[in-house]
Each structure stands twice: as C-alpha cells, then as structure tokens.
Amino acid sequence: MSPPVVLSQDDLKKIAAYKAVEFIESGMVLGLGTGSTAKHTVDRIGELLRQGKLTNIVGIPTSKMTQEQALSLGIPLSDLDSHPIVDLAIDGADEVDPHLNLVKGRCGSLLREKMVEGACKKFVCIVDESKLVKHLGGSGLALPVEIVPFCWKFTANKLQNLFQRSGCVAKLRNDCEWKPFVTDNGNYIVDLYLKKELGDLQIASDVILRLAGVIEHGMFLDMATTVIVAGELGITIKNK
Numbered sequence: 279m280s281p282p283v284v285l286s287q288d289d290l291k292k293i294a295a296y297k298a299v300e301f302i303e304s305g306m307v308l309g310l311g312t313g314s315t316a317k318h319t320v321d322r323i324g325e326l327l328r329q330g331k332l333t334n335i336v337g338i339p340t341s342k343m344t345q346e347q348a349l350s351l352g353i354p355l356s357d358l359d360s361h362p363i364v365d366l367a368i369d370g371a372d373e374v375d376p377h378l379n380l381v382k383g384r385c386g387s388l389l390r391e392k393m394v395e396g397a398c399k400k401f402v403c404i405v406d407e408s409k410l411v412k413h414l415g416g417s418g419l420a421l422p423v424e425i426v427p428f429c430w431k432f433t434a435n436k437l438q439n440l441f442q443r444s445g446c447v448a449k450l451r452n453d454c455e456w457k458p459f460v461t462d463n464g465n466y467i468v469d470l471y472l473k474k475e476l477g478d479l480q481i482a483s484d485v486i487l488r489l490a491g492v493i494e495h496g497m498f499l500d501m502a503t504t505v506i507v508a509g510e511l512g513i514t515i516k517n518k
C-alpha cells in the first residue's frame with residue numbers, strides 16, 4: 279500500500295485557489311487578490327487565458343505585486359475608475375470566523391483589497407483550514423490597521439488604548455529593524471495584537487475608523503459571499 283499523501287499548506291492554498299477559478303466565466307471583470315493563496319488564482323487565470331479556455335477577462339489588481347504578476351501573465355488590467363462594478367473577486371484571508379467575517383492585510387494590501395472587494399457582486403475568499411477561527415483576533419496574530427505616517431506613534435497609542443481591555447499591543451510594521459513597511463498607498467501599517475477577542479466587531483470597526491490618522495482596518499465584515507476552505511479531508515464551500 280502506498281503511504282498517504284501529506285499536503286503542505288501551500289498545496290491546500292492552491293486547491294482552494296483552483297476551486298475558486300471555477301466560478302469565473304469569460305467576459306467577467308475580476309478583482310485579483312494579493313498574497314500567497316491569491317497568487318495561485320492569478321497564475322491559473324493566466325494559464326486558462328493562454329489555453330483560450332477563458333476570454334475577454336479584465337482584472338482589477340489589489341496591489342502593485344498582483345499587478346506585476348498579472349501583467350507578466352498577459353492578463354488585461356483595468357481599475358475601479360474605468361470598471362466601478364466588479365463581477366467577482368477572489369482573495370485570501372488571514373482569519374475567517376463562522377459568520378464569514380475576515381481579517382485581511384497581513385500582506386499589507388488591505389485598503390485596495392477593501393475597495394475592490396467592496397465593489398464586487400461576488401467575493402470568494404480562499405483559505406486553507408488553518409485560517410478558521412472562532413472569533414476574529416483570536417489567532418494570536420495581528421489585526422492590521424493602515425494609518426498615515428504623520429505622527430504615527432500618536433495614532434498607534436490611540437489604537438492601543440481603544441482596545442486596552444483586550445490586552446492590545448500596537449506595533450508599527452517594519453520592513454527591517456529601522457525601516458517602516460510602506461503600503462502601496464504610501465502609508466504605514468500598525469498591527470494590533472490582542473490577548474482577548476474583540477467583542478462586537480461592528481463597534482470595534484466604527485471606533486477604529488473614527489480615529490483621525492486611520493485610513494482603514496483589516497476587518498472585512500459581511501463582505502465575503504463565499505469562503506472556500508481547503509483541508510486535509512477535502513474542500514468545504516461556505517456561502518452567506
């Protein structure tokens with residue numbers, strides 16, 4: 279008997295990504311996500327275009343990185359100014375809760391992702407099963423917030439104080455020891471590390487967005503219409 283095949287996390291990401299591509303039809307305007315899972319989707323779209331199995335696709339990239347990848351694969355691109363309605367977006371996530379609320383942005387592209395995915399008729403989120411959490415903020419990883427660079431420490435302190443009860447620690451994201459990470463929009467990211475769950479997500483979202491200095495946060499509440507989860511035992515599709 280041959281030994282059981284052990285799938286890596288990247289294999290699972292690819293399985294979810296390829297499944298999502300089955301939702302694409304020729305002629306669609308597509309939101310192209312960012313990250314190691316979404317990258318598989320973009321690769322697959324390029325392949326299907328080359329094979330003539332998909333035609334007349336227009337992609338709206340959610341980051342400069344995805345834009346470069348799509349261009350290298352010959353995927354025709356546009357933007358929300360020219361295509362304000364997107365048929366379908368496919369993107370990864372860092373956390374998915376049982377209500378299909380997401381945390382995104384650990385790759386730093388949350389603002390453009392929120393704009394593109396907020397403009398689409400259908401948003402299919404693709405994850406491996408390690409991304410499933412009971413409550414957002416519950417994985418011990420960060421909730422990213424994009425802020426203006428001006429007096430970033432002031433804004434980071436304000437954010438930390440907002441969630442003091444959840445044991446929040448706010449950290450500026452760095453590229454290296456001395457250089458802050460800069461988003462595609464020229465902003466900084468503050469990562470909020472929480473010891474306890476956030477509580478009411480809509481209230482948390484509202485209080486973050488009310489702070490001057492904050493541009494956007496990585497909670498995507500009630501945005502995903504479908505989540506495709508790839509796990510050791512197969513694929514699960516969750517619909518809103």
Ligand SMILES: O=C(CO)[C@H](O)[C@H](O)COP(=O)(O)O
Binds near residue numbers: 312314370371381382
């Ligand atoms: O939100 C994102 C980028 O801003 C990504 O979708 C998220 O970080 C998941 O990344 P990966 O697919 O590499 O696990």
